[in-house]
Amino acid sequence: MSEYIDVPILVAGSGPAGLATALALSGDGRRVLLAGPPPSVQDRRTTALMRPALAFLDQLGLGDQVRAVAAPLSVMRIVDMTGRLIRSPAVTFRAAEIGEEFFGLNIPNADLNGALAEAVRRRENIAWHECMVGEWMPHADHVEVHLADGTIVRARLAVAADGRDSPGRTAAGISIRHRRLPQSALVFNFAHGRHHGFTSTEFHTEHGPCTQVPLPGGFRSSLVWVTRPAHADELATLDDEALSLRLEERQQSFLGKVTVEPGRQVFPLSSALPSRFAARRIALVGEAAHVFPPITAQGLNLSLRDVKELTDITHAHPDDPGAPAVLQRYDARRRPDILARSNAVNLVNASLISSALPAQFARSAGLGLLGRAPGLRGFFMREGMHPGSGFAALVPAFARRT
Secondary structure (H helix, E strand, C coil), rough: CCCEEEEEEECCCEEEHHHHHHHHHHCCCCCEEEEECCCCCCCCEEEEEEEHHHHHHHHHHCCHHHHHEEEEEEEEEEEECCCCCCCCCCEEEEEHHHCCCCCCEEEEEEHHHHHHHHHHHHHCEEEECCCCCEEEEEEECCEEEEEEECEEEEEEEEEEECCCCCCHHHHCCCCEEEEEEEEEEEEEEEEEEEECCCCCEEEECCCCCCEEEEEECCCEEEEEEEEEEEHHHHHHHCCCCCCCCCHHCCCCCCCCCEEEEECEEEEEEEEECCCCCECCEEEEEEHCEEEECCEEEEEEEEHHHHHHHHHHHCCCCCCCCCHHHHHHHHHHHHHHHHHHHHHHHHHHHHHHHHCCCCHHHHHHHCCCCCCEEEEEEHHHHHHCCCCCCCHHHHHHHHHHHH
């Protein structure tokens, strides 16, 4: 016999965005039901979280826990290795230029997921059903879902944190523009002979960036190597010694001798953008709301801003957090940020893989200007950490001149 549960809020999806959503929305004492399997502890990827995202984790009570397993990102560097006719100059961004010790922290996904999952299990007003949503049925005043374990849940608000192929988004009737990219990302960790200096280096190639991000200890880093799908598959099949040599060659030995660690993952890349971010009592967060290539460390940072915005708005409407007016406000508040970040990342990626001379020239000119203009570089560093902070920093200077 099926069990019926009535809760104010349902969260579908137990990745980092879903776990963070359940924690944040339950923070005022409301009951939340989370549906999704335990997160993977085998994920070899890492996530670079910028300062605002770290502040949000502090609010969730996880700040000290993630800092203990993370490496600071104090310097970020872009190096053009495309071999194209028009090449861009190398550009270095230093957190110290804008008065910060670091831009953010690089955190292993397995540790981040583990910390979030542990916090969810400790929260008494979160009921975690470790199974998928099997069926969605939105209604005018509630959403009913049938879980794979036979439970039937009725909620005033449902949050779809169920990934890029989101069934929740489909149930909400939200259309999406989706494009498969001619790229895959090969992900693994590696040791190296020289200290990384807490610097992340993004080597730009004709097929995508090959990005090294520091791990704790100084002599280990994570790597996201974006390239052609066939090339990614070829690299993934090499033995550790052969792949180490290929990586050292790709990076021009700037970290000394490289030793690839066991465990590799290959992810096909795509971009996707929904027409709306909420409808029919279903709000979208994380990859249900935006998908783009892993460039400039925007993915989970953007997702946590989704969660924070939804939390702030729904806390102001405790009686009916899924009311149409509430979701319209969420859609309006998230739209500018999501569109700006998605379009910017897709534009950078397109300019990188394009062989057209105008694209090469525009990219070279833009990076060259960033390298030569400290004020502009500072603006982009602040905006990269938190939308609007670059403009906010300009206001006092403008006010002093007037």
